[in-house]
Amino acid sequence: MSNISILKRLLLKNIYGTLICLCCYCPYKAASQSIHPVVTVSQSDSNPDNARLAAVKKYYALALRYKDGDSVAQDFDKAYYYFEKASELGDAQSTYALGYLHYKGLGTTQDYELAARLFRQGAYTGRENSMYFYGLCWRNGYGEEQNEDSAKYWLTKAADLGYKQAVWELQAKTPENSNNDAKKLVRQIHNAALPQEAVLNQFIPVKAELPDSSVIQGDYEGYIIQYDWSGKYVVSSKKLHLSIEAGDASSSAANTGLSGQWLEEGADTAILHATLGKDSLVFADTKYRRKDHYSINRAVTYNFRDAALSLVRKDDSVFLAGSINMFSPERNEPSKPLFVALVRTSADNGNATNNNTTKTKDGSKDSTGKNNNSNQITAKLLQVYPNPFRTQVSVKFELSAPSNIDVQLWTIDGKMVYSKSSDGILNASQYTITLRPGNIAGGTYILRLVYQGGSVEAKVIKK
Incomplete structure (x- = not known):
């Protein structure tokens, strides 16, 4: 196999196992004084509408604090609770927020159909954020039957009101839920x-x-x-x-x-x-x-x-x-x-310790890259930088005796994709050579410094 x-x-x-667990966010917990602190709203104002607006303001402010973790521990359950209280008092922005939390399953059950109904309420009353998300529901088939015309209608209305995300979504050639x-x-x-x-x-x-x-x-x-x-x-x-x-x-x-x-x-x-x-x-x-x-x-x-x-x-x-x-x-x-x-x-068989760990030609590894035979020419990789790299990578190394060298890049499956050689024999000293491998794919490569009688290696990553 x-x-x-x-x-x-x-x-x-x-x-069908691990992922499902990740997707199941905490269900909405019924409000109770043991979970949610009591909010006292003053009723001293003789105008009922003023009292309602004051209550909405308090509930909405508390909801935002818990949603954003502003001076309190972030708690989407409590955010949902207070948004719901404000929505029950007629606050359209809180109704949108309930749709948002259901759309993503934050602090309540994930439910596209319920989210779409809540967004629809706000969309028909002229709220641009509700229009945008209602357009997403139509475009992706989230809670509504997928329909590009309906999606464009609501996204365009939101864009006309200056909602930037709607402008960006209209520029996208395909919806999120279309990655074939x-x-x-x-x-x-x-x-x-x-x-x-x-x-x-x-x-x-x-x-x-x-x-x-x-x-x-x-x-x-x-x-x-x-x-x-x-x-x-x-x-x-x-x-x-x-x-x-x-x-x-x-x-x-x-x-x-x-x-x-x-x-x-x-x-x-x-x-x-x-x-x-x-x-x-x-x-x-x-x-x-x-x-x-x-x-x-x-x-x-x-x-x-x-x-x-x-x-x-x-x-x-x-x-x-x-x-x-x-x-x-x-x-x-x-x-x-x-x-x-x-x-x-x-x-790596447990022998590698970092990206600059080297390996000798005969397969033995040590931190210097030296061969076991001290009479042979040896080389030591001192630094490979930057790592990861984008367009070029520099290799600083040291030779124990004169030798010509060849610096190579190999894929992890054994294919050489780049090579750069020295101009003749280099004396015993430290050197820095810069590689510009051009248009190679991003990924992990083996950088191999080949010298007379051996080689040393290091892992490098191309972004």
Whole structure:
């Protein structure tokens, strides 16, 4: 059975398991004094409408505080409660906010149909934010039957009132829920996995009592798949490369501590910090910037929050798969559901410690890159920078004796994509050479410095 087939089966299993858990946000809790503090609204004003407006103002202000975490712990449940109180008193902006929370499943059940009804109320009374989201409902088939004409009608009305997001959505050629490549990928996974789904039971979880984390070190390739807020529709899929290496040996978690890099197609590189938990790789203190349908021209920062990937192995193969829960400090809310499935393409066997770890021609590794035979010419990689790089990367190295050198870039599957040689023999000294590999694909490469009698290597990442 191929690794791709196993990866597809693993992805399908988790789509209907782990992912569903991620998509189910906390249901709306009925209001009670034990959950929500009592808000006292003064009734001294003889004008009932003034008293109503005063109550709306207080409820709405409290709702915003809890929604944004302004001087209080962020709490979408309480935000929903106070928006509902203000909406019951006739506040149209609070009615829109209830639709927004139902649309995304924040503090209440995720429900597109209810969200669409609430947006429709605001749209027909001239609220541009409700018009925008009501247009999205029509365009994506979220709570309304998908209809591009109705979508354009409401988006245009919102745009005419100056709502920028509506202008941007009208400029988008396709809606969010129309990524045919992503849908095709999931269909392929589904079709490949159904006939032999029982094979999944042959996976053996990696046990937590392993003496160290070397079993999972290496390079992984796969996909990160994003769903809509309901978790029912695939809205994007991107290639993902994950590099995992041993963490700081001086750390208290030396046997389980890991570091590495997360390189997602079209996103910034994330520097990872993780620990090996029970059958899981758990990330911490990791953030990066990524784009989506609604931020196509500007990447949004996301923090990895409660991100854990299940770790399984079969024969000599190692797989990572599971849900990734992220939070955007810019948007001040969680991301849509994300799912990751990866298969290891090469292993470090626990010997690598960082991107500049070197390996001699005979296969032995040490921190200097020296061959075991001290009589031979040796070379030492001193620095590779910047790493990751965009257009060029500089290599600082030292030769112990005169030699000509050749600096090469290799893909992780063994294909050389770039080479630069010295102009003749270099004397024993330190040198810096700059590589400009041109239009090579983003990803992880092996930088190899070849000298007379040996070579040294380091991992580099092209953005």
